[in-house]
Amino acid sequence: MVSTLPYAAEKQIAIAAVRRACVLTASVFNKLIKQETLTKDDKSPVTVGDFSAQAVVNTILNRTFPDDPIVGEEDAADLRVESGTALRERIIQLASETLTAELVPGEKEEWGLGPKNGRTTEQLLDAIDRGNYQGGKTGRMWTLDPIDGTKGFLRGEQYAVCLALIVDSRVELGVIGCPNLPVSASEPSGPRGCIFVAVRGQGAYQLPLDDPLSSTGTKIAIPTFTPETLNFLESVEKAHAKLSFNDRVGQILGVTRAPTRMDSQAKYCSLARGDGGVYLRMPVGSGYKEKIWDHAPGSVLVEEAGGIITDGRGQPLDFGLGRTLGENYGVVAAGKDVHPKVIAAVQQAKAEEEAQSQL
Ligand SMILES: Nc1ncnc2c1ncn2[C@@H]1O[C@H](COP(=O)(O)O)[C@@H](OP(=O)(O)O)[C@H]1O
Ligand SMILES: [Mg+2]
Numbered sequence: 001m002v003s004t005l006p007y008a009a010e011k012q013i014a015i016a017a018v019r020r021a022c023v024l025t026a027s028v029f030n031k032l033i034k035q036e037t038l039t040k041d042d043k044s045p046v047t048v049g050d051f052s053a054q055a056v057v058n059t060i061l062n063r064t065f066p067d068d069p070i071v072g073e074e075d076a077a078d079l080r081v082e083s084g085t086a087l088r089e090r091i092i093q094l095a096s097e098t099l100t101a102e103l104v105p106g107e108k109e110e111w112g113l114g115p116k117n118g119r120t121t122e123q124l125l126d127a128i129d130r131g132n133y134q135g136g137k138t139g140r141m142w143t144l145d146p147i148d149g150t151k152g153f154l155r156g157e158q159y160a161v162c163l164a165l166i167v168d169s170r171v172e173l174g175v176i177g178c179p180n181l182p183v184s185a186s187e188p189s190g191p192r193g194c195i196f197v198a199v200r201g202q203g204a205y206q207l208p209l210d211d212p213l214s215s216t217g218t219k220i221a222i223p224t225f226t227p228e229t230l231n232f233l234e235s236v237e238k239a240h241a242k243l244s245f246n247d248r249v250g251q252i253l254g255v256t257r258a259p260t261r262m263d264s265q266a267k268y269c270s271l272a273r274g275d276g277g278v279y280l281r282m283p284v285g286s287g288y289k290e291k292i293w294d295h296a297p298g299s300v301l302v303e304e305a306g307g308i309i310t311d312g313r314g315q316p317l318d319f320g321l322g323r324t325l326g327e328n329y330g331v332v333a334a335g336k337d338v339h340p341k342v343i344a345a346v347q348q349a350k351a352e353e354e355a356q357s358q359l
């Protein structure tokens with residue numbers, strides 16, 4: 001029976017697209033060679049995995065929702081020039097293999113998948129560039145981070161394929177694939193690979209990465225914490241978040257556990273299923289503007305798991321400002337009981353810092 005719940009079709013297709021992209025990135029990692037990574041203008045890395053995953057997800061979305069614009073992290077400019085020939089050929093090969101692989105249960109040929117659905121180089125480069133939408137306040141749009149945590153991906157640690165649907169500035173659906181995340185945090189050496197899915201008003205779920213469309217998954221929720229059971233989820237990269245500030249916020253809250261550092265929106269997934277009670281990301285003061293694809297899927301997942309997500313001043317994140325979150329001040333996500341305490345502690349730590357700087 002076809003589900004009549006809101007966004008049922010979008011959810012199914014988003015899960016299928018993210019799963020395919022995860023299969024691709026996991027297989028790329030095993031074969032990745034140094035020449036298959038570029039350094040972007042902002043000095044951050046991008047690999048053949050990022051480009052080909054964006055080609056795959058955008059192709060699948062465009063087939064069923066041709067009118068929906070996409071705000072995607074990557075673009076194909078570096079692949080269209082002579083110097084990008086080797087990289088381009090590799091990306092096209094990977095994306096083609098991924099799109100034409102056999103269907104798995106729950107997938108449909110009309111989504112553009114399966115052996116009959118080959119694409120040309122031009123079609124795949126255009127698919128990557130379909131992510132060039134500038135975003136904005138009104139209308140439907142997808143936002144895609146084909147590999148979030150590229151640095152974690154390159155280290156063989158956590159990364160995530162992240163997709164969200166935004167309607168009139170509100171995130172309605174989020175799907176996050178985490179190929180390296182243990183299925184259960186209590187078994188860190190156990191099986192890995194999960195997909196997290198949330199539709200606004202329908203709860204948050206964890207599904208198996210290898211067969212998500214045949215499963216409704218496990219409902220997840222943020223539990224209650226005491227200062228003794230709480231710990232922070234934070235970036236690995238010191239350039240992305242002010243980790244010394246986090247330490248002071250933790251002290252104010254009476255947190256005794258060491259923080260868990262991991263790359264990507266796997267942090268939001270961990271928070272949503274109760275591993276660690278606070279996601280804290282304070283700006284390092286470099287003027288960097290947070291990108292919507294780094295937070296949109298995670299934000300709806302946290303909210304549907306019963307949590308709250310705001311900036312460090314307690315203001316809601318605004319996904320209607322374009323490709324970035326604008327002048328927002330960091331990100332704080334936590335369960336309903338803990339969140340106001342974290343905001344108060346952030347304000348206190350900030351006041352202390354300002355007092356210190358005036359000495
Ligand atoms: N100076 C900076 N401050 C904050 N975030 C940054 C940053 N430079 C890059 N990022 C973003 O941080 C993301 C990774 O988040 P995290 O630190 O939580 O792992 C990167 O995503 P990509 O890896 O998709 O480029 C990138 O968009
Ligand atoms: Mg990047």
Ligand SMILES: [Mg+2]
Binds near residue numbers: 293
């Ligand atoms: Mg990212």
Ligand SMILES: [Mg+2]
Binds near residue numbers: 050073145147148150
């Ligand atoms: Mg990325």
